[in-house]
Amino acid sequence: MFKKGVLRELFDTLFGKSWPMWVGGILLAVLNILLFVIKYPWGGSGGYINVGQNLFQSMGATNIGTQTPINLHTVALLNIFIILGAFISSLFSKEFSIKVAPIGELVKGLIGGALMGIGATVGIGCTIGGFFSGVPALSGGALFLSLGFMLGTFVALKYLLWEMEALPKISMGKSSTLLPGTGKKTGWQRWLGWILIVVVLYIVSNYTAKGTALSKILGWHVFIALILGIILQRSRYCITRAFREPFMTGESSAPVAIIISILVVLIGFTVLKYFGVGNAGETAVRAIEMKSVYANFWLRALIGGFIFGLGMTVAGGCAVGTLWRAGEGHVKLWMSALGFTIMAPISKTFIVPGITKIIPESLRSKMFLPDYLGYTGAVVLILVILLLWYMFVKWNEKTGKFSAL
Amino acid sequence: MQVDQTLDCKGLSCPMPIIKLAKTIKKMNSGEVLELLGTDPGSKSDVPAWCEKTGNIFLEQAEDGGTFKFYIKKK
Numbered sequence: 001m002f003k004k005g006v007l008r009e010l011f012d013t014l015f016g017k018s019w020p021m022w023v024g025g026i027l028l029a030v031l032n033i034l035l036f037v038i039k040y041p042w043g044g045s046g047g048y049i050n051v052g053q054n055l056f057q058s059m060g061a062t063n064i065g066t067q068t069p070i071n072l073h074t075v076a077l078l079n080i081f082i083i084l085g086a087f088i089s090s091l092f093s094k095e096f097s098i099k100v101a102p103i104g105e106l107v108k109g110l111i112g113g114a115l116m117g118i119g120a121t122v123g124i125g126c127t128i129g130g131f132f133s134g135v136p137a138l139s140g141g142a143l144f145l146s147l148g149f150m151l152g153t154f155v156a157l158k159y160l161l162w163e164m165e166a167l168p169k170i171s172m173g174k175s176s177t178l179l180p181g182t183g184k185k186t187g188w189q190r191w192l193g194w195i196l197i198v199v200v201l202y203i204v205s206n207y208t209a210k211g212t213a214l215s216k217i218l219g220w221h222v223f224i225a226l227i228l229g230i231i232l233q234r235s236r237y238c239i240t241r242a243f244r245e246p247f248m249t250g251e252s253s254a255p256v257a258i259i260i261s262i263l264v265v266l267i268g269f270t271v272l273k274y275f276g277v278g279n280a281g282e283t284a285v286r287a288i289e290m291k292s293v294y295a296n297f298w299l300r301a302l303i304g305g306f307i308f309g310l311g312m313t314v315a316g317g318c319a320v321g322t323l324w325r326a327g328e329g330h331v332k333l334w335m336s337a338l339g340f341t342i343m344a345p346i347s348k349t350f351i352v353p354g355i356t357k358i359i360p361e362s363l364r365s366k367m368f369l370p371d372y373l374g375y376t377g378a379v380v381l382i383l384v385i386l387l388l389w390y391m392f393v394k395w396n397e398k399t400g401k402f403s404a405l
Numbered sequence: 406m407q408v409d410q411t412l413d414c415k416g417l418s419c420p421m422p423i424i425k426l427a428k429t430i431k432k433m434n435s436g437e438v439l440e441l442l443g444t445d446p447g448s449k450s451d452v453p454a455w456c457e458k459t460g461n462i463f464l465e466q467a468e469d470g471g472t473f474k475f476y477i478k479k480k
Contacts, residue, residue, distance in 0.1 A: 018450055095446040097471040101416040160420070164428055171425070175416025177444050180471025236447055241419070248420060249427075249455055316418050328446065330418045405427040405455075 014234065015093040021254055024235020025261030031224055031231075032133060033268030037278040039074055039217050041137060041269070041292045042228075043129025044319030045120035045344060047075035048337075052117075052345035064345045077218060078225045079323055084200060085229015086327030091193035093234070094181035101332040104170030109332035112315025113322065113339025116308050120340075121347040122355055123148060123304015124294040126319035127239040127312065130301070132258075136265035137292035138273070138378045140367030143385065144298040148305020149312075153243040156313035161404055179329075200226050232324040240312045240321050245393075250403030252393040259386050270379055273370075290368060297367035299359055315339075406464070406476060409437040415472060419447045423455055426477070430461060433479045438464065441475040448473055 032042045050066060050073040057065030070076045090096035101109070120126045123145050125134055131149065134142030163170055181189050200222065207219030231237070235257075242258040245251045269292075272278045276285035296304065312318040315336035317325050322340065325333040356364065369378035396402050412429050414422040422443050430439060441452065449466070452475045456463035464476040 018446075090446075093446075097444060099416050099418070099444045099471075101418065105417060105421070160424060164424055171417060171421050172413075175413075175444075177415060177471045182468055183470035236450075238419070244420065249423065249458060251454060251458060253454075316420060325418060330445070331416075332418055405424065405459075 011092075015089070019231075019235040021235050021237055021257035022260045024231045024237045025257045026264055027231045027235075028132075028228065028237060029261040029264035029268070031228055032265050033272070035221075035224060036133075036269060036272055036291065038220055038224075041129070041133035042078070043075050043126070043133060043292075044079060044323070045116075045126040045129060045340075047073065047077075047079035048117065048319065048340045049121065049344045049348060050076040051079070052341040052343075055341065056345055064349050072214070072218065074218060074221045077221045078228070081200065081222050081225030082229040082232065082320065082323045083327040084196065085226040086233040086324035087229070087329075088193045088196050088200075088226075088327075089230040089233035090328040091181065091189045091196075094186065094189065095233075096189060096329050097180040098178040098329045099331060100176045100178070101330070102171060102173035102175050104173065105332050106335045108170070108314050109316070109335030110339040112311045112313070113336035113341075114343035115311025115339075116315065116319060116322075116336070117311075117340045117343030117345075118347045118351060119148075119152070119304045119306070119308025119311055120319065121304070121344055121352050123301050123308060124296040125301075125304075126308060128318070128320050129292065130294070130296075130305070132239065132262065132265065133269075133292040134294070135382060136262055136269045138270070138369040138375075138382065139293040139297075140369050141294055141297035141301040142292075144301040145296065145305040145308075148302045148307075149243050149309040152306040152309020152311075153240070153313045154247055154309075155306075156310045157244055157247050157404065160313065197226075229324060229327060232320065233328060237324075238317065238321050240316065240318045243309065244313055246396050247402055247404060249405050250397050250400050252397040255393040256390065259390050262386060266379065266382055270375065274375055289370075290366065293366050293368045295364055295366045297365050298363065300355070300364035303355075303359075407438060408440040408476070409433065411440045411442065414441060414443040414445075414448070416444060418445045419451065422448050423451055426452065426455065427459075430459075430477065430479055435479055437479050439477045439479070441477065443473050443475070444471055446473075448475065452477070 035042050051070055053066035054070050125145055130142055130145045204219045204223045207215045241254040245254050273289045276288050278288055317333050322333045322336045326337050414425055453463045456477055460480045462478040464478055467474045
């Protein structure tokens with residue numbers, strides 16, 4: 001597209017080879033801190049719920065509906081434009097194609113997505129809002145959500161390994177690849193990428209030109225989502241992988257990347273909470289402190305996290321892993337997004353009220369760690385947990401004690 | 406290059422190709438070469454990384470029309 005020169009060199013650096021996951025992790029962490037300041041830390045499941053509710057509403061099921069249309073919902077916009085950002089990024093890197101998996105895999109995508117929809121609403125939060133934002137937000141519930149993810153991942157991985165032996169046909173059968181980025185006549189793909197960037201920037205300027213506080217916030221969410229999508233696709237940032245890999249291949253690069261990025265978010269969020277910064281629309285310091293702290297400590301988080309962990313491992317991507325892989329053209333993850341979108345609002349309306357009846361309020365409370373340990377104690381606790389996790393994955397990488405493959 | 410076995414992972418996404426690769430290699434004899442076909446861009450880094458971790462020899466990779474081909478020799 002460009003003559004060989006410095007610009008072409010820059011383009012190839014960005015879109016030639018994948019970035020190390022930890023590089024992507026640090027960039028995502030910085031953007032998450034910006035999201036905290038602009039409005040609220042990064043999340044994923046809230047967007048699925050909103051899109052699903054709008055879908056049901058448009059079909060007349062108003063009892064599962066919502067008052068917020070998709071174009072006014074920050075998280076729904078984040079999700080949609082992350083898909084688009086990842087799509088653009090995969091066009092630029094010639095990694096896009098429509099990858100149609102065998103039918104059994106598509107069903108697994110749908111079921112995995114539906115389980116994530118249930119898990120995220122029962123546990124309040126997914127791997128992004130509940131974990132990537134929740135742990136650095138010093139939420140006690142986030143720690144139990146993480147434990148739930150780990151247990152769910154472990155069980156679902158056992159299932160996948162069993163399936164491979166007992167039911168190998170599920171992952172076999174007809175597959176196809178459409179519109180690949182490599183081969184003949186593929187130059188249009190990069191041009192399409194550039195056109196889409198212009199379209200997204202036009203949408204951003206449309207929002208910001210309205211000049212209201214909300215429209216400015218929405219416009220910036222669209223812009224940040226575009227960058228998030230590109231970073232996610234280039235670094236193949238995968239939280240499912242961080243939870244799964246120690247029990248699968250034993251490789252530590254994914255968990256280490258996630259630990260590094262959580263450290264960066266931890267520093268950012270702690271400063272913002274401590275000084276009460278990030279008050280776009282909110283003035284009370286307490287409201288800022290309680291950002292990304294949900295009423296799920298501890299049993300609710302553990303149960304929801306476990307269900308979510310099952311789902312993300314079967315689907316092969318968490319809430320956000322589903323989005324960027326969908327943008328890259330994996331039809332299995334399209335099914336996962338569909339399952340998540342349909343099931344999350346159903347679960348929120350019909351399953352969650354039942355769960356909250358069974359689980360006493362004391363086992364689903366908001367737990368802000370500094371209330372009990374002070375800021376220093378809370379940060380030290382998170383640091384110790386991250387350090388122990390780091391030591392575990394490194395030790396396991398060497399010894400293979402917990403790795404199945 | 407003589408290919409002893411071909412494993413078709415086209416259309417599959419992470420983690421299925423690596424699970425299948427590990428299972429298939431286990432049943433092969435030392436020195437035999439496996440050809441893995443896939444469409445997940447993640448495999449470009451996952452397959453060499455898995456080989457390095459397990460000591461199997463990653464011979465080469467090629468790409469055509471969105472399909473990646475990896476050649477792995479069992480240790």
